[in-house]
Amino acid sequence: MSTYTAVAHTNIALIKYWGKKDPQLIIPYNSSLSLTLDQFYTKTTVTPATTDQFTLDAQPITGPGLTKMTAFLDILRAYAKTDQKLAVTSTNHVPTAAGLASSASGLAALTVAATAALGLNLPKQTLSRLARRGSGSACRSIYGGFVEWQKGQTDEDSYGVPLNPAETTDLDIAMIALVISDTAKTVSSRQGMANTVATSPFYPAFVQRCEADLTAIKAAIAAKDLQQVGEIAEANALKMHATMLAATPPFSYFLPETLQAIAAIQQLRTQGYLCYFTMDAGPNIKIICAASQSQRIAQALKKLLPKVAMVIAKPGPGAKLI
Amino acid sequence: MSTYTAVAHTNIALIKYWGKKDPQLIIPYNSSLSLTLDQFYTKTTVTPATTDQFTLDAQPITGPGLTKMTAFLDILRAYAKTDQKLAVTSTNHVPTAAGLASSASGLAALTVAATAALGLNLPKQTLSRLARRGSGSACRSIYGGFVEWQKGQTDEDSYGVPLNPAETTDLDIAMIALVISDTAKTVSSRQGMANTVATSPFYPAFVQRCEADLTAIKAAIAAKDLQQVGEIAEANALKMHATMLAATPPFSYFLPETLQAIAAIQQLRTQGYLCYFTMDAGPNIKIICAASQSQRIAQALKKLLPKVAMVIAKPGPGAKLI
Numbered sequence: 056m057s058t059y060t061a062v063a064h065t066n067i068a069l070i071k072y073w074g075k076k077d078p079q080l081i082i083p084y085n086s087s088l089s090l091t092l093d094q095f096y097t098k099t100t101v102t103p104a105t106t107d108q109f110t111l112d113a114q115p116i117t118g119p120g121l122t123k124m125t126a127f128l129d130i131l132r133a134y135a136k137t138d139q140k141l142a143v144t145s146t147n148h149v150p151t152a153a154g155l156a157s158s159a160s161g162l163a164a165l166t167v168a169a170t171a172a173l174g175l176n177l178p179k180q181t182l183s184r185l186a187r188r189g190s191g192s193a194c195r196s197i198y199g200g201f202v203e204w205q206k207g208q209t210d211e212d213s214y215g216v217p218l219n220p221a222e223t224t225d226l227d228i229a230m231i232a233l234v235i236s237d238t239a240k241t242v243s244s245r246q247g248m249a250n251t252v253a254t255s256p257f258y259p260a261f262v263q264r265c266e267a268d269l270t271a272i273k274a275a276i277a278a279k280d281l282q283q284v285g286e287i288a289e290a291n292a293l294k295m296h297a298t299m300l301a302a303t304p305p306f307s308y309f310l311p312e313t314l315q316a317i318a319a320i321q322q323l324r325t326q327g328y329l330c331y332f333t334m335d336a337g338p339n340i341k342i343i344c345a346a347s348q349s350q351r352i353a354q355a356l357k358k359l360l361p362k363v364a365m366v367i368a369k370p371g372p373g374a375k376l377i
Numbered sequence: 378m379s380t381y382t383a384v385a386h387t388n389i390a391l392i393k394y395w396g397k398k399d400p401q402l403i404i405p406y407n408s409s410l411s412l413t414l415d416q417f418y419t420k421t422t423v424t425p426a427t428t429d430q431f432t433l434d435a436q437p438i439t440g441p442g443l444t445k446m447t448a449f450l451d452i453l454r455a456y457a458k459t460d461q462k463l464a465v466t467s468t469n470h471v472p473t474a475a476g477l478a479s480s481a482s483g484l485a486a487l488t489v490a491a492t493a494a495l496g497l498n499l500p501k502q503t504l505s506r507l508a509r510r511g512s513g514s515a516c517r518s519i520y521g522g523f524v525e526w527q528k529g530q531t532d533e534d535s536y537g538v539p540l541n542p543a544e545t546t547d548l549d550i551a552m553i554a555l556v557i558s559d560t561a562k563t564v565s566s567r568q569g570m571a572n573t574v575a576t577s578p579f580y581p582a583f584v585q586r587c588e589a590d591l592t593a594i595k596a597a598i599a600a601k602d603l604q605q606v607g608e609i610a611e612a613n614a615l616k617m618h619a620t621m622l623a624a625t626p627p628f629s630y631f632l633p634e635t636l637q638a639i640a641a642i643q644q645l646r647t648q649g650y651l652c653y654f655t656m657d658a659g660p661n662i663k664i665i666c667a668a669s670q671s672q673r674i675a676q677a678l679k680k681l682l683p684k685v686a687m688v689i690a691k692p693g694p695g696a697k698l699i
Contacts, residue, residue, distance in 0.1 A: 259582075297619035300615040
């Protein structure tokens with residue numbers, strides 16, 4: 056047992072994960088599909104220690120943050136059949152406060168580094184399902200490019216699976232992250248999805264449509280039809296946000312500036328730019344477009360949204376030890 | 378047969394009408410409930426003439442507007458068993474461009490004046506179902522105060538029914554209309570609801586929830602529980618708008634300024650003001666509050682939304698000849 060460092064990149068879902076069928080094991084109601092991005096990642100170093108310790112972005116973490124970390128390390132220790140305590144040092148590399156420092160890259164990097172530090176050498180599928188226990192979407196950040204989180208039914212069969220690279224590696228795709236707001240969200244993803252599952256009358260239809268959208272977007276990716284990919288992803292994201300408006304109490308992650316950004320994207324589309332958006336549990340917008348057009352689209356958008364910071368990201372690699 | 382003039386007031390739905398089961402007869406998928414308002418009305422004069430003519434807000438109307446008018450007058454003429462042509466002069470009385478010049482007050486006033494000009498003296502229930510054929514929500518403007526549009530199943534049994542006045546006339550209620558934008562909407566109500574019915578996977582659950590919301594709000598009105606009335610109405614409106622986000626293609630009536638107004642209302646609530654909102658097929662917001670607090674709420678809101686024009690409206694009367 057010695058020190059290991061891993062890097063994992065964040066991923067953005069094109070078909071959304073929004074609701075846990077099993078909140079303990081983090082088994083989702085529907086399968087989802089994401090793109091891992093090159094610009095946003097977490098680097099995590101894990102060292103055997105006498106007590107669990109956690110430093111995030113150079114800040115020592117205590118209280119609930121450390122308790123949550125220890126609970127996840129306990130899952131990894133149970134798997135490794137060891138009591139070894141660990142010191143975790145983690146840094147999020149996000150160019151600006153882009154609302155993209157998601158738990159996905161963090162838990163994926165931690166899983167890779169900590170399992171190595173506990174003496175394990177695990178296949179990616181096992182890393183993916185262990186990462187899932189820390190944060191559902193982290194199971195997708197174990198892999199690069201397009202990744203399907205196959206919902207499964209048990210702890211053993213719910214994990215990420217990369218789409219066939221032969222079908223996807225030459226797809227001309229990028230995402231432009233728009234920084235609408237960097238203030239903390241009022242409803243966490245975890246609370247938001249639990250509230251939606253429990254109270255939204257639209258949730259069952261959303262789950263059903265996600266399965267249909269997943270089949271359709273995989274066909275569009277295989278056909279390299281970026282317009283179809285964008286249309287399906289945008290509609291899927293709006294359906295997810297619609298479930299929240301129907302929850303009790305209703306809630307929403309839309310800010311006025313979010314709608315301004317959406318209107319700007321729709322305006323670019325009428326001008327012939329191929330660009331679509333997706334949006335997660337926060338006000339920020341991610342544009343789906345061709346990598347070859349991303350600079351031009353970002354420039355055109357900058358004229359409509361002069362105050363909004365933008366980061367162009369391309370498909371990124373899977374999590375790995377460095 | 379001679380000249381008749383009628384006045385009808387607009388109504389705002391607390392439980393929404395959004396979708397026609399029978400587009401020809403305008404039979405809705407669910408029953409709805411509205412409040413007729415005193416501040417916004419249409420005054421319409423109808424005179425026997427040699428050809429159908431239509432003047433709206435002092436402008437002679439030709440083309441599709443006149444064709445639509447003639448088609449509705451044909452329905453009334455068929456009922457009256459006459460071929461008499463009519464000259465219609467209509468004026469919308471809306472204090473500002475409030476986006477409240479709805480077709481409801483217009484078609485209700487027209488029905489009352491035109492049936493009289495055709496020599497009929499009809500009970501309100503018949504006026505209500507005839508007005509429905511011109512514009513669904515017009516069937517509610519035949520009556521004052523709270524009105525339920527009982528969906529029915531046929532042309533004969535789909536009409537407005539006023540709630541028991543004994544239960545409602547002393548309810549301390551008002552609406553504050555916020556003028557967010559007076560630009561024409563991009564998707565008409567008619568197109569919007571047809572698109573939602575045809576494509577939104579959330580529509581069946583919406584219809585189901587409307588029936589439950591209707592039962593609940595009638596109980597809240599009877600109990601004079603304004604907070605419950607507001608909560609149910611606000612959640613019902615958001616569910617309606619959520620169905621549109623899930624349509625193919627998705628669409629929305631929210632503008633950035635709509636979200637700013639909603640945030641301001643939510644802020645007033647945290648300060649102890651009892652105020653809720655509803656929203657129809659356009660970006661404007663109507664606040665539901667106690668009439669006795671409406672001035673105070675409008676003043677507090679004016680500080681948060683200095684550019685937004687506001688009109689306080691109280692329960693208004695039913696349509697009648699003057």
